[in-house]
Amino acid sequence: MTSERLRLCMAGGISVIVGTADVDGIPTCCRAIAISTKDDFDTVTVYVPAATAQETIANVATTRRVAISCTDPLSHGSLQIKGLTRGVRLAAPEEEEFVHRRLHEFADVLDILGQPRRVTQRVVHWPAFAIDVSVEQVFDQTPGPKAGAALT
Amino acid sequence: MKLSSISRCFQGVIPSLIASADAHGMPNITYVSQVYLVDEKHVALSQQFFNKTRRNLEENPNAAVEITDPLNMQAYRLRLRFLRSEKSGPLFDTMKLRIEAIASHTGMEGVFRLIAADIFEVVRAEKVEGFLLPSEIHDDEAVSVYGHRTEIRGLQLVSDRINRADDLENLLAATLDALDVYFGFRNSIVLLHDEPSQRLITIACRGYGGGVGAEVALGDGLIGTVARERRVLRISSLDENLRYGRAVRRSVLSEKGTAPVRPEIPLPGLPDAQSALILPLLIEDRLVGVLATESREPMAFGEWDEAYLGVIANQIALGIDRVLLDEDDEPSEVPAPPPRLMSPPPTRARHTLTYYRGDDTIFLNDDYLIRNVPGRILWKLLGEWKKQGRTAFTNRELRLDPSLGLPEVKDNLESRLILLRHRLREKCPELQIASAGRGKFSLEIAADLDLVEKA
Numbered sequence: 001m002t003s004e005r006l007r008l009c010m011a012g013g014i015s016v017i018v019g020t021a022d023v024d025g026i027p028t029c030c031r032a033i034a035i036s037t038k039d040d041f042d043t044v045t046v047y048v049p050a051a052t053a054q055e056t057i058a059n060v061a062t063t064r065r066v067a068i069s070c071t072d073p074l075s076h077g078s079l080q081i082k083g084l085t086r087g088v089r090l091a092a093p094e095e096e097e098f099v100h101r102r103l104h105e106f107a108d109v110l111d112i113l114g115q116p117r118r119v120t121q122r123v124v125h126w127p128a129f130a131i132d133v134s135v136e137q138v139f140d141q142t143p144g145p146k147a148g149a150a151l152t
Numbered sequence: 153m154k155l156s157s158i159s160r161c162f163q164g165v166i167p168s169l170i171a172s173a174d175a176h177g178m179p180n181i182t183y184v185s186q187v188y189l190v191d192e193k194h195v196a197l198s199q200q201f202f203n204k205t206r207r208n209l210e211e212n213p214n215a216a217v218e219i220t221d222p223l224n225m226q227a228y229r230l231r232l233r234f235l236r237s238e239k240s241g242p243l244f245d246t247m248k249l250r251i252e253a254i255a256s257h258t259g260m261e262g263v264f265r266l267i268a269a270d271i272f273e274v275v276r277a278e279k280v281e282g283f284l285l286p287s288e289i290h291d292d293e294a295v296s297v298y299g300h301r302t303e304i305r306g307l308q309l310v311s312d313r314i315n316r317a318d319d320l321e322n323l324l325a326a327t328l329d330a331l332d333v334y335f336g337f338r339n340s341i342v343l344l345h346d347e348p349s350q351r352l353i354t355i356a357c358r359g360y361g362g363g364v365g366a367e368v369a370l371g372d373g374l375i376g377t378v379a380r381e382r383r384v385l386r387i388s389s390l391d392e393n394l395r396y397g398r399a400v401r402r403s404v405l406s407e408k409g410t411a412p413v414r415p416e417i418p419l420p421g422l423p424d425a426q427s428a429l430i431l432p433l434l435i436e437d438r439l440v441g442v443l444a445t446e447s448r449e450p451m452a453f454g455e456w457d458e459a460y461l462g463v464i465a466n467q468i469a470l471g472i473d474r475v476l477l478d479e480d481d482e483p484s485e486v487p488a489p490p491p492r493l494m495s496p497p498p499t500r501a502r503h504t505l506t507y508y509r510g511d512d513t514i515f516l517n518d519d520y521l522i523r524n525v526p527g528r529i530l531w532k533l534l535g536e537w538k539k540q541g542r543t544a545f546t547n548r549e550l551r552l553d554p555s556l557g558l559p560e561v562k563d564n565l566e567s568r569l570i571l572l573r574h575r576l577r578e579k580c581p582e583l584q585i586a587s588a589g590r591g592k593f594s595l596e597i598a599a600d601l602d603l604v605e606k607a
Contacts, residue, residue: 017169017181017183018181019169019171019172019173019179019180019181019216020171020179021171021173021177021178021179023177025173025175025177025212025214026173026214026216026231027171027172027173027179027180027214027215027216028171028216028229029169029170029171029181029216029217029218029229030218031169031218031227049282049283051281051282051283052227052280052281052282052283063177065177065178065179066179067171067178067179067180067181068181069181069182069183071183074395075395075399075402076395076396076398076399077399078182078183080180080181080182082178082179082180113391113392114391114426114450115166115222115225119223119224119225120225122224122225122284122285123225123283123284123285124282124283124284124285139204141182142399142402142403143185143200143201143396143399143400143403144201144264144399144400144401144402144403144404145201145403145404146403146406147201147203147403148201148203148204
C-alpha cells in the first residue's frame with residue numbers, strides 16, 4: 001500500500017516540495033522539480049533548483065533533516081516523506097533530461113488546471129542540486145481527518 | 153516589500169507552501185489552501201484540522217511560507233512568527249464563510265470547517281530571486297485583471313435602470329442586462345428570499361439558458377451559505393477550492409464506519425465556473441435575496457468588483473423593497489380588459505391543462521408545467537376566465553383569496569407571478585400573463601384550452 005502510493009509520487013505531473021530547518025529551528029521551504037528512487041524507497045533523490053535552494057542546501061548540510069511532500073495537483077492526494085540527508089551534490093549532466101521532463105510533465109498537469117504551460121515552463125530548474133535522502137517515515141497528507149497518519 | 157503589492161498571491165489560486173519545525177528541529181512541509189492578507193505586517197492561515205503544522209507551532213512559533221503570483225508564477229517567501237489563534241471576530245467570520253460555503257457545497261459541513269484563524273507576524277518578505285526565467289513580455293503587461301472602467305458613469309446607468317423599473321421583473325432584467333453590457337458581468341443570477349420556506353428562489357438570470365424557478369435552501373452550497381451568513385463571498389479559483397473540498401470528502405468516505413454524507417450540491421449556473429462573487433441583498437439586517445455572478449476565468453473578480461457590486465446589490469435590495477412596497481398601494485378595481493384582436497390567428501393550437509389537487513401540480517398536455525402557489529394562481533385565473541370570460545386581474549384580489557394559501561406577510565406574490573410568467577413563456581407561448589400597470593395584469597390566451605381537474 002505505502003510502496004504503491006510512493007510509486008505514484010515518483011511519476012510525472014506530481015508537485016514536490018521540500019521543508020528544512022536550520023540549527024535554531026527556523027524552517028524554510030522550497031519547490032523541487034523531481035524525485036526518484038533507485039532502491040525501492042530506502043532512499044530517494046530530490047532535485048531542487050540551484051538558483052532558489054540556497055537556504056535548503058545550507059540547512060540539510062548542517063541538520064541533515066528533510067521533509068518532502070509529493071502531491072497530485074488534480075486530486076490533492078498527498079504524502080510526506082521524512083528522512084535524513086545522506087549527501088548533496090550538483091546533479092550530473094545525464095540527469096538533466098529527467099529533471100527537464102518532470103518540469104514539462106508538471107506544466108502539462110497545471111495546464112489542465114488552467115495555468116498556461118508556457119508560464120510554468122519559465123520556472124528555473126537547471127542546474128539543480130540532488131539531495132539523497134534515506135527514508136525514515138512516510139505520512140498520509142491528503143487533506144482530511146486522516147492527514148498526518150503514518151503509513152506503514 | 154509591501155504585501156499589498158503582491159495581493160494576487162493571497163487569492164488562493166495557487167496553493168501556498170508552509171514549512172514548520174518541531175521543538176527538535178524536525179521539519180514539516182505541506183500545502184495551505186489560502187494565506188489571508190490581514191495587513192502589511194500580518195497574515196492569517198486557516199486551521200481546519202489539528203495537524204502536524206499546528207502541533208509544531210505550539211512548540212516552535214517560527215514558520216516559512218512560499219506564495220505564488222498566479223499570473224506569472226513568481227514566488228515570494230515569507231518568514232513568519234505565530235502569534236495567536238482567533239476563534240471569533242470579523243477575520244474569523246470572513247475566513248469561515250469561504251470554508252463553510254465550500255464545505256456545504258461538497259456535503260462536508262461540520263467535517264471541513266474552520267477551527268481557528270491562526271495569526272502570524274510577517275518577520276520578512278522577499279521575492280525568490282532566480283525563480284523564473286526572464287519573460288519576453290513584461291510581467292505587468294501579460295494579463296490585465298483590472299481594466300480601465302468609468303465607474304461613476306456605469307453606476308449611474310445601472311442605478312437609473314433600477315429606479316425606472318415599475319415592476320420586479322423589469323427591475324431585475326434591466327439590472328442584469330446593464331451589468332452585462334456596461335461591466336461585463338456576463339453570468340448573473342438574482343434569487344429572492346422566501347421567508348416562510350427558508351429557501352431562495354431564482355427569479356432572474358442573465359447568461360444562462362433558463363434557470364428561473366431553481367431553488368436553494370438557506371445554508372446549502374455557496375449561495376445558501378452567503379444567504380445564511382449575510383456576508384459577501386468572493387472565490388478566485390473555484391475549481392481549486394472544490395477539488396480541495398472533494399479531497400476531504402474522499403478521505404472521510406474512505407474511513408470505515410463513517411456516517412453517510414450528503415450528496416454534493418450542484419452549483420446553479422456555469423458547470424465550469426472558476427470565479428464567483430456572491431452578495432447578500434440586505435435591507436438593514438433583513439435578507440431580501442442574493443446576487444450571484446460567476447465567470448469561467450480564474451481571478452475574474454477583484455476588490456473593485458466586490459466593492460462595485462456591493463453598491464449595486466444595495467440598490468437592487470432597495471429597488472426590490474420599493475417595488476414590493478408599491479404593491480401595497482395597488483388599485484383595488486379590476487382593470488379594463490385589453491382590446492381583443494380584431495382577427496383571430498388563422499390556426500389555433502389546442503392544449504389540455506390538468507390540475508392535480510393532491511400535489512398542487514398543473515400539467516400542460518402530458519408535460520409538467522408548474523406547482524404550488526404559482527400553480528394555484530394559474531388555476532384560479534383560468535377558472536375565472538372559463539366561468540366568466542375574465543382576462544383582467546389585480547394582485548390585490550389574489551392576496552385576498554384564501555384558497556391560494558399566500559402567507560399573510562411577505563407573500564412574495566410578485567416573485568411567484570414572475571415564475572409563472574417564465575414557465576408559461578417557456579412551455580406555452582399561447583398562454584401569457586402580461587403586466588397591465590402597477591398591481592394589474594391580464595391573461596392573454598391564443599389557444600383553445602381544455603381545463604381538467606383531478607384529485
